Amino acid sequence: DVKVTQSSRYLVKRTGEKVFLECVQDMDHENMFWYRQDPGLGLRLIYFSYDVKMKEKGDIPEGYSVSREKKERFSLILESASTNQTSMYLCASRSPGQITDTQYFGPGTRLTVL
Amino acid sequence: QKEVEQDPGPLSVPEGAIVSLNCTYSNSAFQYFMWYRQYSRKGPELLMYTYSSGNKEDGRFTAQVDKSSKYISLFIRDSQPSDSATYLCAILTGNQFYFGTGTSLTVIP
Numbered sequence: 747d748v749k750v751t752q753s754s755r756y757l758v759k760r761t762g763e764k765v766f767l768e769c770v771q772d773m774d775h776e777n778m779f780w781y782r783q784d785p786g787l788g789l790r791l792i793y794f795s796y797d798v799k800m801k802e803k804g805d806i807p808e809g810y811s812v813s814r815e816k817k818e819r820f821s822l823i824l825e826s827a828s829t830n831q832t833s834m835y836l837c838a839s840r841s842p843g844q845i846t847d848t849q850y851f852g853p854g855t856r857l858t859v860l
Numbered sequence: 861q862k863e864v865e866q867d868p869g870p871l872s873v874p875e876g877a878i879v880s881l882n883c884t885y886s887n888s889a890f891q892y893f894m895w896y897r898q899y900s901r902k903g904p905e906l907l908m909y910t911y912s913s914g915n916k917e918d919g920r921f922t923a924q925v926d927k928s929s930k931y932i933s934l935f936i937r938d939s940q941p942s943d944s945a946t947y948l949c950a951i952l953t954g955n956q957f958y959f960g961t962g963t964s965l966t967v968i969p
Contacts, residue, residue: 788961836903851903
């Protein structure tokens with residue numbers, strides 16, 4: 747079974763803090779993704795990575811950055827957290843070309859910025 | 861127009877009912893179709909995966925794709941309270957994933 751883990755289930759931070767969200771997958775997947783999920787807006791792609799040290803902006807990259815130094819780990823960084831970044835953050839991984847070519851999601855991190 | 865449209869609900873049904881969840885999509889080139897189930901405060905988990913028109917069955921769940929109408933459906937037979945969750949449709953074409961916003965389902969005992 748694919749396993750995607752995220753470092754925290756719940757996180758509370760203050761405005762202006764630097765926030766690190768970590769994601770690790772154990773299936774040697776090439777692609778990794780960061781989404782945020784908000785009521786009524788669904789999943790919105792922040793950044794994705796096709797492979798180690800590669801990154802691409804998604805639909806809403808502003809205020810975020812990412813790091814992928816190792817294949818299994820994809821980090822999302824909020825340089826200066828703001829209240830409008832309060833959300834559920836979901837990490838996903840994918841191995842293109844598999845018979846079931848899909849994304850596998852982690853459990854999510856619910857971030858509250860005060 | 862969004863690439864994938866999904867009625868957000870909420871949908872509330874009695875236990876044992878047949879549930880129909882639906883999505884429409886805009887691009888006839890879309891290739892692969894998925895349904896995810898997401899329990900409250902958890903990540904989405906893959907429920908059904910298909911790439912052709914027609915029906916695919918897995919236990920109480922049936923995924924249906926109608927490429928001519930650009931319409932996908934998930935049917936749940938004999939619904940159970942444990943089916944209460946948000947259901948997201950998703951479509952893959954090339955390397956691009958498109959997700960619906962999700963339909964919230966509650967099955968009342």
